[in-house]
Amino acid sequence: MRRYLIAGNWKMNKTNNEAVNLAKRIFSDSQGIEKVDIIICPPFTAIAPVYNVIKDSNIRLGAQNMFYENEGAYTGEISGEFLKSIGCEFVIIGHSERRKYFNETDVEVNKKVKKSMAFGLTPIVCVGETLEEREKGKTEEVVKREIVGALQGQTDMDKIIYAYEPIWAIGTGKTAHPEDANKIHKLIRDIIKTDFRIDETRILYGGSVKSSNAEALMSQPDIDGSLVGGASLDAKSFVEIIKAAANLS
Numbered sequence: 375m376r377r378y379l380i381a382g383n384w385k386m387n388k389t390n391n392e393a394v395n396l397a398k399r400i401f402s403d404s405q406g407i408e409k410v411d412i413i414i415c416p417p418f419t420a421i422a423p424v425y426n427v428i429k430d431s432n433i434r435l436g437a438q439n440m441f442y443e444n445e446g447a448y449t450g451e452i453s454g455e456f457l458k459s460i461g462c463e464f465v466i467i468g469h470s471e472r473r474k475y476f477n478e479t480d481v482e483v484n485k486k487v488k489k490s491m492a493f494g495l496t497p498i499v500c501v502g503e504t505l506e507e508r509e510k511g512k513t514e515e516v517v518k519r520e521i522v523g524a525l526q527g528q529t530d531m532d533k534i535i536y537a538y539e540p541i542w543a544i545g546t547g548k549t550a551h552p553e554d555a556n557k558i559h560k561l562i563r564d565i566i567k568t569d570f571r572i573d574e575t576r577i578l579y580g581g582s583v584k585s586s587n588a589e590a591l592m593s594q595p596d597i598d599g600s601l602v603g604g605a606s607l608d609a610k611s612f613v614e615i616i617k618a619a620a621n622l623s
């Protein structure tokens with residue numbers, strides 16, 4: 375039986391006070407749910423205070439990004455080692471907002487994946503097509519390019535988590551049809567199996583996941599959980615998604 379994973383990406387939201395309050399609510403409302411893995415990814419500034427709230431719970435901590443160098447003259451950047459030292463175990467890499475607003479390329483994503491693992495972090499690698507690419511029938515080509523780009527030259531690949539996030543579905547209220555999403559998840563699984571010889575992989579779906587659509591998406595055979603943006607900013611809606619996964623377990 376697969377174990378679902380629900381990850382909350384808080385993006386650039388929540389002051390430290392707000393983050394601590396949200397983490398406390400998620401902690402109390404999700405108590406007793408043991409069949410689902412839960413990760414929350416606050417902004418950098420709130421990671422340490424949130425760690426103090428959840429350190430004795432089954433909620434784990436992730437960051438939303440990191441740089442691929444160890445340390446040095448890289449103003450404004452954060453290293454994997456810093457993240458590890460404040461209780462992070464996971465890091466989102468290659469989110470489409472990073473690719474779009476900060477021009478992150480497949481080459482940088484690859485370096486970040488490598489460096490995150492060197493520091494003992496588990497990367498959550500995001501891939502997905504734009505609406506234009508989808509309309510041109512390029513979804514599979516784009517997803518394959520991003521997956522192969524992220525994994526080139528990596529070792530220890532069996533730890534990596536993937537998130538398929540069609541860009542047109544992020545923050546728009548539009549969700550991929552569960553069967554269409556599953557087709558891409560299956561494609562990702564097949565690429566990882568045939569090209570990289572990894573048998574077991576967790577692949578999350580992201581893009582306007584909410585309590586009303588979570589169950590339909592996660593009941594698909596290749597959707598192993600959700601990367602949740604907007605709906606993770608509210609404890610009630612985030613925990614409802616966690617419960618949907620628990621009900622399917």
Ligand code: PGA
Binds near residue numbers: 383545580601604
């Ligand atoms: P959303 O964001 O749930 O708000 O669409 C998902 C994500 O960007 O990870």
